[in-house]
Each structure stands twice: as C-alpha cells, then as structure tokens.
Amino acid sequence: MAVWEALLLGLLLATHRPGDAALLEANGNLSCRCRKTTRAFISPEKFGSIEVRPVGSSCRRLEVVIQLKTLERICVDPNSPWVKKLLQDLPHL
Numbered sequence: 001m002a003v004w005e006a007l008l009l010g011l012l013l014a015t016h017r018p019g020d021a022a023l024l025e026a027n028g029n030l031s032c033r034c035r036k037t038t039r040a041f042i043s044p045e046k047f048g049s050i051e052v053r054p055v056g057s058s059c060r061r062l063e064v065v066i067q068l069k070t071l072e073r074i075c076v077d078p079n080s081p082w083v084k085k086l087l088q089d090l091p092h093l
Contacts, residue, residue, distance in 0.1 A: 031058035031059050032058075032059035032060075032061065032063060033053065033059075033063055033065060033075065034063045034065065034075030035075075036075065037075045037076055037077040037078075038074060038075070038076055038077065039076070039077045039080040041082050042066060042068075042074065042076065044086075046068050046069060046070075047066055047067075047068065047069070048066075048067045048068055048069045048070075048071065049066075049067045050064065050065070050066055050067075050086070050090065051063075051064070051065040051066075051067070052064055052065075052087065052090070053065070062078045063075060063078070064076050064077075064078045064083055064086075064087070
C-alpha cells in the first residue's frame with residue numbers, strides 16, 4: 001500500500017505545473033465582476049448607485065462597483081482611503 005501511495009505522490013508532483021494555481025484562482029473567481037479597479041477619486045455628485053459585493057464562495061474579494069449617472073459602471077479599490085471612508089459612511093446616507 002505504501003508503494004502505491006509513494007507512486008501516486010510522485011506522479012502528482014511530476015505532473016504539477018506552476019500555472020495550475022493561476023487557473024484555480026481564475027476559475028474560483030468566475031463570478032467576480034471587477035477585472036481591474038481604480039484608486040482614482042470619483043465625486044459623489046456623479047454617483048448613480050453603489051453596489052458592495054462581499055467576499056463569498058463565488059468571489060474571494062470584496063468588490064465595490066459605482067454606477068455613475070451616465071450609467072457607466074466603475075470598480076473601485078476597496079482598500080483606497082476614500083472608498084474606506086465611503087463604506088463607513090454608507091449606512092448613514
């Protein structure tokens with residue numbers, strides 16, 4: 001039995017490719033909406049709506065999507081200082 005386990009482990013190690021981790025990350029985030037984010041400040045006067053998508057099983061990161069009055073959707077970096085402040089103030093708006 002130990003021989004089979006050793007052979008199986010050897011086979012797995014021999015066939016492992018470093019790129020597989022990137023594939024798992026991409027496949028694990030299929031439901032994420034933001035491919036890239038911006039840290040640039042957006043004036044609240046331009047906001048149409050704000051969507052906050054929490055971390056979950058379908059996307060492993062917090063996403064903040066701002067829809068402008070022009071209907072353009074922009075993903076903003078939730079770690080930028082102005083977005084953190086926005087998220088703190090959101091319940092009071």
